[in-house]
Amino acid sequence: MSHEAVLHAHESHGHDDHGHHEHHDTFLTKYVFSQDHKMIAKQFLITGMVWAVLGGLMSVLFRLQLGYPDASFPWLESILGKWAKGGQITPEAYYALVTTHGTVLVFFVLTAGLSGTFANFLIPLQIGARDMASPFMNMLSYWFFLAASIVMMSSLFVETGPFSGGWVAYPPLSALRDASPGSKSGMDLWIISMALFVVSSLLGGLNYIATILNMRTKGMSMTRLPLTIWALFFTAVLGVLSFPVLLSGFILLIFDRNFGTSFYLSDIFVNGVGALSNEGGSAILYQHLFWFLGHPEVYIILLPAMGMVSEIMSVNSRKPIFGYMAMLGSLFAIAVLAFLVWAHHMFVTGLNPFLGSVFVLLTLLIAVPSAIKVFNWLTTLWRGNIRFTPGMLFAIGFVSLFISGGLTGIWLGNAALDIHLHDTYFVIAHFHIVMGVASMFGMFAGVYHWFPKMYGRYLNNSLGYMHFWVTLAGAYMIFWPMHYEGLAGMPRRYFDFSIWESFKQFAELNRFISTVAMIVFAAQLLFIINFFYSIFKGRKVTDPNPWKSNTLEWTTPINPGHGNWPGEIPEVHRWPYDYGKDGVDFIPQDVPVGDHESSH
Amino acid sequence: MSNVTTASTKEAKWWNGGKSPFDVEYGKVMMWYFLMSDAFTFGAFLIAYGTVRFSTNGWPNPNEVFKSYPFAGEGTNAPLVFVSIMTFILIVSSVTMVLAVHAGKMMDKKGVVRNMILTIIGGIAFLSCQAWEWNHLHHEGAWWGMNPFINADGTASSTNFTNFFFTITGFHGFHVFSGVVINIIMLIMTLTNQFEKRGHYLMIEKAGLYWHFVDLVWVFVFTCFYLL
Numbered sequence: 071m072s073h074e075a076v077l078h079a080h081e082s083h084g085h086d087d088h089g090h091h092e093h094h095d096t097f098l099t100k101y102v103f104s105q106d107h108k109m110i111a112k113q114f115l116i117t118g119m120v121w122a123v124l125g126g127l128m129s130v131l132f133r134l135q136l137g138y139p140d141a142s143f144p145w146l147e148s149i150l151g152k153w154a155k156g157g158q159i160t161p162e163a164y165y166a167l168v169t170t171h172g173t174v175l176v177f178f179v180l181t182a183g184l185s186g187t188f189a190n191f192l193i194p195l196q197i198g199a200r201d202m203a204s205p206f207m208n209m210l211s212y213w214f215f216l217a218a219s220i221v222m223m224s225s226l227f228v229e230t231g232p233f234s235g236g237w238v239a240y241p242p243l244s245a246l247r248d249a250s251p252g253s254k255s256g257m258d259l260w261i262i263s264m265a266l267f268v269v270s271s272l273l274g275g276l277n278y279i280a281t282i283l284n285m286r287t288k289g290m291s292m293t294r295l296p297l298t299i300w301a302l303f304f305t306a307v308l309g310v311l312s313f314p315v316l317l318s319g320f321i322l323l324i325f326d327r328n329f330g331t332s333f334y335l336s337d338i339f340v341n342g343v344g345a346l347s348n349e350g351g352s353a354i355l356y357q358h359l360f361w362f363l364g365h366p367e368v369y370i371i372l373l374p375a376m377g378m379v380s381e382i383m384s385v386n387s388r389k390p391i392f393g394y395m396a397m398l399g400s401l402f403a404i405a406v407l408a409f410l411v412w413a414h415h416m417f418v419t420g421l422n423p424f425l426g427s428v429f430v431l432l433t434l435l436i437a438v439p440s441a442i443k444v445f446n447w448l449t450t451l452w453r454g455n456i457r458f459t460p461g462m463l464f465a466i467g468f469v470s471l472f473i474s475g476g477l478t479g480i481w482l483g484n485a486a487l488d489i490h491l492h493d494t495y496f497v498i499a500h501f502h503i504v505m506g507v508a509s510m511f512g513m514f515a516g517v518y519h520w521f522p523k524m525y526g527r528y529l530n531n532s533l534g535y536m537h538f539w540v541t542l543a544g545a546y547m548i549f550w551p552m553h554y555e556g557l558a559g560m561p562r563r564y565f566d567f568s569i570w571e572s573f574k575q576f577a578e579l580n581r582f583i584s585t586v587a588m589i590v591f592a593a594q595l596l597f598i599i600n601f602f603y604s605i606f607k608g609r610k611v612t613d614p615n616p617w618k619s620n621t622l623e624w625t626t627p628i629n630p631g632h633g634n635w636p637g638e639i640p641e642v643h644r645w646p647y648d649y650g651k652d653g654v655d656f657i658p659q660d661v662p663v664g665d666h667e668s669s670h
Numbered sequence: 671m672s673n674v675t676t677a678s679t680k681e682a683k684w685w686n687g688g689k690s691p692f693d694v695e696y697g698k699v700m701m702w703y704f705l706m707s708d709a710f711t712f713g714a715f716l717i718a719y720g721t722v723r724f725s726t727n728g729w730p731n732p733n734e735v736f737k738s739y740p741f742a743g744e745g746t747n748a749p750l751v752f753v754s755i756m757t758f759i760l761i762v763s764s765v766t767m768v769l770a771v772h773a774g775k776m777m778d779k780k781g782v783v784r785n786m787i788l789t790i791i792g793g794i795a796f797l798s799c800q801a802w803e804w805n806h807l808h809h810e811g812a813w814w815g816m817n818p819f820i821n822a823d824g825t826a827s828s829t830n831f832t833n834f835f836f837t838i839t840g841f842h843g844f845h846v847f848s849g850v851v852i853n854i855i856m857l858i859m860t861l862t863n864q865f866e867k868r869g870h871y872l873m874i875e876k877a878g879l880y881w882h883f884v885d886l887v888w889v890f891v892f893t894c895f896y897l898l
Binding site for chain 2: 203276277279281284311317322329332351355358362
């Protein structure tokens with residue numbers, strides 16, 4: 071219960087010397103063993119950024135192979151050593167790069183980096199709380215994430231290389247140690263890392279839920295919560311209920327790998343070994359357990375971005391969000407449906423066609439709440455007094471990508487079409503646009519928008535605009551052509567397409583995609599430079615509410631200390647979207663409702 | 671943690687944002703959500719078990735497998751007697767846990783201590799029984815990847831019978847072990863008057879929620895492996 075004392079200490083302190091209590095903190099207590107939710111959020115963000123750069127670099131490396139399958143780059147050998155003998159990436163290294171890219175981007179960047187950052191940062195600030203329900207568990211959540219990161223990182227350096235069987239880790243590639251070099255100790259480290267990650271996400275998620283339910287300030291009823299908080303709430307619920315199933319799946323996988331069990335293995339024939347002695351197991355069972363997490367995971371990634379985009383759009387359109395209750399209802403519908411559609415990843419596994427049709431129906435139903443959200447975002451923009459800040463541009467970019475990627479989701483959700491499109495570049499294009507790039511855009515929008523609150527300085531706008539336009543145009547140039555390749559049947563996870571006559575026509579296109587990928591990757595460095603430069607040298611924030619926003623985080627001082635508000639926590643009297651009401655530009659949530667004020 | 675102040679602030683409300691919207695302490699909310707999450711873990715295990723079992727042709731008869739008890743010697747035929755005793759012990763430990771929580775609400779430290787000790791004894795007794803049963807089965811040649819038993823129809827049985835048995839009862843046993851550790855910590859905290867000082871025994875209540883959950887899970891595990 072020491073955090074209560076700490077927070078209280080700050081309170082009694084804050085009255086006489088505002089914000090100067092930090093001089094008690096040493097470097098270690100302030101930056102490393104911090105229990106302040108804002109510092110933990112920054113730890114998540116920066117760790118996530120490190121992983122994003124590494125994961126992005128991996129994609130550049132394997133795109134190099136796909137774009138220039140015959141070329142030799144001697145500098146590659148000097149970086150990767152035996153993984154790029156003769157300047158060309160080996161097939162094993164290619165698969166390891168693809169696998170690690172997927173794992174890292176899905177879990178470490180877009181799960182921990184996104185909800186870890188913004189749930190930690192925004193929940194206490196926007197609901198009016200001093201900190202998370204349990205700051206200690208919150209700190210542990212970051213540490214487990216860091217431990218998972220370190221283990222995953224170390225798997226890159228083992229002799230036989232990191233796991234290379236795809237981020238979904240299907241058996242038998244993941245269950246048989248001799249399936250590939252990466253299935254040896256690389257896979258052990260992969261599972262350990264993911265198990266630590268599950269613990270991290272559980273500790274974080276429980277905290278977010280308890281904080282949102284229990285720690286809201288006076289007057290902050292559930293329907294006065296900003297949509298960001300609602301989205302983060304559903305995200306946490308999804309994580310808490312779906313990650314444990316993945317953990318069960320991984321525990322069974324560990325037994326299959328190390329203790330001679332047959333949960334996922336049967337008497338399959340292995341080249342050079344003969345039939346395995348296992349019997350009775352089912353590789354499909356793993357896929358069910360994996361996708362029971364795997365599909366909600368898509369929404370764990372997407373919902374926080376949706377929530378932040380709703381918030382940023384309303385603030386920068388100077389208009390209330392259109393259809394608050396509809397937004398909330400559609401978030402809820404998405405969260406429920408997320409648990410009922412996992413088998414649409416498994417249409418080609420021999421799934422009973424009747425069962426398949428049920429999953430088709432449920433999958434297509436997700437289009438309804440998604441369309442409601444898109445409609446509401448567009449109507450929020452409609453006739454708004456739009457400020458095109460970099461954050462706002464990224465939010466609009468998110469909506470664009472969500473529409474483009476969402477429409478192809480309707481194709482893939484149809485079992486009849488999916489049998490043709492499954493495991494092709496069409497799928498790659500779909501999920502990168504709708505989940506990968508869109509959520510990255512949500513994350514960028516969030517960073518540009520809340521950076522002034524995080525560091526008390528602004529990010530550079532010009533660099534922000536350049537970053538946005540290159541990334542948006544580049545994302546479409548990378549992934550749009552992949553739809554055509556996929557329709558033509560070009561499969562995923564192949565090392566070299568140049569040996570097939572039918573895919574020779576795509577050689578030029580692949581080179582184009584690879585070139586754009588490198589440019590887009592380079593453009594992200596603009597953001598990294600901007601980010602770290604602005605932390606120290608950015609233009610200082612002088613107005614505590616620079617975006618003229620209604621939510622509570624802008625009622626704190628420019629550099630809030632541990633405990634967020636130096637005095638009393640403000641009381642909430644209204645919903646967060648009173649923009650342009652009765653001719654007033656904005657009315658923050660802590661302003662009491664006037665006598666003659668109309669209801670929203 | 672450098673600026674922890676004196677004990678005098680402990681009584682004051684650290685959260686001055688008005689009344690908590692739910693009249694439940696946050697730790698209890700967390701515990702309930704954790705238990706939901708853990709229910710999904712066990713649910714996934716048991717569904718995996720069901721999937722494999724019903725796609726396998728035969729399965730051993732539990733009455734033939736679990737028919738011994740300690741000190742009974744070879745060839746005893748007492749189907750499910752021992753596991754019934756184990757289950758009874760665990761359920762009784764839940765009763766003593768309820769009594770401990772009740773005593774905590776009455777601020778009756780002696781009652782809490784007495785019932786926590788009984789609960790811990792119950793937990794350790796259950797774990798000991800499980801250890802004996804595992805050991806016994808292992809001596810009969812059962813282990814992960816090894817299944818000496820035959821199906822009800824006389825054919826050789828799938829190793830997945832033992833694989834799932836040891837994995838899932840082991841995972842449950844791990845939960846009971848964690849529960850015993852938590853209960854011991856609670857007992858120490860009670861003995862050192864930490865809850866008296868706080869003015870409430872909420873921690874006992876939360877530990878109790880966990881303990882009942884572990885018992886409830888055992889009912890399902892027991893049904894799946896010993897009865898069906």
